[in-house]
Amino acid sequence: MHHMADTRKYVDSGNLSRRVVSIAAGESHTLALTGDGSVYSWGRGTFGRLGTGSELDRLFPAKIEFNSTKPVKIVGVAAGAYHSLALSDDGSVWSWGHNTYGQLGFNGENSMVPSLVEVFNGLSPPHGSITNSETGLKISSIKAGGMMSLAIDDLGSLWIWGNCPPQDPPNEGEEFSLVATYTPTPVWNFHGQTVVKVACGSEHIVALVSVGETHKGGDLVCYSWGSNNHGQLGLGDTNIRTTPQIIETFNTKSNWAAYELACGAFHTSILAYKKGDGEINKSVCWCFGLGDNGQLGLGTTKKALVPDIVRSLPVNLWLISVDCGLFHTSVVSSVGDVWSWGMENGLGLCNEASFNESEGGDALIPRLISYNDEYGSKFPYPIQVACGAAHTILLADNGYRLWSWGRGRSGVLGNGQVNDFFDPNLVLWPPLQEVFVKYDEQQQYPIPQIHEYKNEYKKNDDKMDNYKKSDENMDAEKSLVDITEIEKKLLVMERYTSMLHSSVFGTPFKEENDLPMFLNDAGSFDVGKEWEKMLESYDDSTLVRLETFYRNMLAAVKDKIMKKKIKKMVKECLESSTNMSD
Incomplete structure (x- = not known):
């Protein structure tokens, strides 16, 4: 498969804490996993x-603490609608959030902090094999969607829990209904096969499973089961399935090899490449299921009962990642092109969003998401x-930068704001409390910051037991401390400026482009006069954005x-009633 070469060279492992290796998105929350095994949420x-x-919203990334007697290193994250999962390097699973249907893996209240899914400890794999771990079953990957949780163990067996499809078909006259499952339960249907990847929507599941006992690359078959009211199982009809069925488009005789899966609420997307093409360097996206909002990217609002290729995407490209929202779909190519399609111009914004007349409507075919930067419209070194x-x-x-767009309510975009963004905007990463490492484009390595010199000075100092600091050394250290403090304050000011500029104009602040010429050269100036000049220099669209911002702020x-x-009136009433009772 096609992989992008990493041309950057970093000098210390400390960058692992700043490098995001995986992300997951729930209904209105996002998770980010860093290279050092930490998890952030917002x-x-x-x-x-x-x-x-806490149940408080977070407008930018906050680190999650895992309460354990030994250090916890997380290697995978997943997000359902209102719950989250994390996989640690020892094969255990942590869960938190909503638990009405048992999606946390136990029968109990919602959890506001990560809790260990204890049931996996001491369990044996469903195939009857003996695990060599004293702690029990080891999980190798996790996934979540809707109110469901999924896990694959290190022997390739699939486990499901939460609001799951029933294992028995409904009796005649009965409607399909999900079953609350409070304990991870094995899916027995894949005995003698290896489950490689899995995804789930609100009521359905799809899985890539090996033909034989082990996965040998390109020999995967795609199965689906659960609700099928919109054709989201890709089986050619709308009948429910309580046991996994092979999707014929991706069966053993198919010319197509599927390698990525994603599920929306009622639709499915699959990335696949053509078998026998020699070097694998191009792939396509298939979609099926509900199409009311164009989430299938097929140019229509009709449902598709069998997989169909999204033909409006360019040919000869390699798609590295796909995901589905409730009613929209996004894919990314290896060279950094991003396409979205579905509800409200492919943004998935739902009907309450306000758009200009030219922006409204669902995207029935892929829409290229552009980012005007030094890189042009492409995003550099894409991952997911x-x-x-x-x-x-x-x-x-x-992994060093994240972009977000769509509905911003509750701070889900991670940019410190709660308003919607119709174009990509940078997530505040690393978090404000982290120190940034500047990147020298020519040298291809980070420029050490003042605090790094200071730390090196302290390490050398600690080694010299008999060393007595001279006045000169004391002054040098004090200067370093002062500069570090100034640097921190400058960082906060830069972020504050960028947030304010984004709030007003909808784009991050770039000094050289965003300041009018007369302000760049100004030493001091009359605020009133300069404001008039600024208004005079802006075009109509910028002035409309200013007006919208002003109205929102005024409201x-x-x-x-x-x-x-x-509040004051209530307080006065309470005080007066208290005085009267006295």
């Missing part, structure tokens, strides 16, 4: 889905795309004033 906090110990209910997150730049201020007045 967005809506209800039900404890962020794992921060993740779709929430109405937002999209892209991991690129070898928020009026709302806050009203709330404070009501």
Whole structure:
């Protein structure tokens, strides 16, 4: 398969904490996994889905703590609608968030912090093999969607729990209904086969499974089961399936080899390449299921009962990642092109979003998501795309930068704001408390910051037991501390400026492009006069954005004033009633 070469050279392992290796998106929250095994979350906090110990929303990445007697290194993350999963390097699974249907792996209340899925400890694999681990079953990958959780163990067996499809077909006259499953349960149908990848929507599951006992590359068959009311199983009809069925497009005789899966609420997307093509360097996206909002990318709003190729995508490209939101789909190519299609111009924004007349409507075919940067419209060194209910997150730049767009409510975009973004905007990464490493484009390595020199100075100092600091050394260290503090304050100011600029204009702040010429050269100036000049220099679209921002801000201020007045009145009433009772 096609892989992008990493041309960057980094000098220390400390960068692992800043490099995101995997992302996952729930209904209105996002998870990011870093190279050092840490997990960050942001967005809506209800039900404890962020794992921060609180139901408060987080507008930018917050680190999750795992309460364990030994260090926990996470190697995988997954997000359902309102819950989250994490896989540690010892093969154990952690869960947090919503648990009404047992999607956390136990029968109990919602959890606001990560808790170990204890049931896997001491369990044997369903195939009857003896595990060599004293702690029991080892899980090798996890996935979640809707109210469901999925896991594959290191022997290739599939486990499911949460709001799952029933194992027995409904009796005549009965409607299809999901079953709350509080304990991870093995799927017995794949005995003698290896489950390689799996995905699930609101009510259906798809899986890539080996033909034989082991996976030998290109020998995968695609199965689906669960609800099929919109054809999301790709089996040619709308009948439910309680046991896995092979999707004929990707059976053993097929010319197509599937390698990636994704499920929306009621649709499915599969990435595949043609077998026997020699060097594998081009692939296609197949979609099927509900098409009401164009989420199939087939140019129509009709449902598709069997997989169909999204033919509007360019040919001769390699697609590295696909994901589905509730009613939209996104794919990324190896060279950094990103396409989205489906609800509200492919943004998945749902009908309450406000658009200009030219922007409205669903995207029935792929829409190229452009990013105007020094790289042009392509995103550098892409890794993965993740779709929430109405937002999209892209991991690129070898894991050092994330972009987001779509609905911004509850801070799900991770840019410190709660308004919608119709174009990609940088996530605040690393978090504000992290120190950035500057990147020298010519030298291809990070430029050490002042704090690194300071730390090196301290290490050398500690080695010299009999060393007595001279006045000169003391002054040098004090200067380093002062510069470090200034650097931190400057970083916060830069971020504050960027957030303010994004709030008003919808794009990140870039000093050389965004400041009018007369401000660049100004030493000091009259704010009133310069404001007039700025308004004069802006075009109509910028002025409209300014007006929208002003109205929103004014409404928020009026709302806050009203709330404070009501609070004051209530307080006065309470005080007067207390005085009367005295």
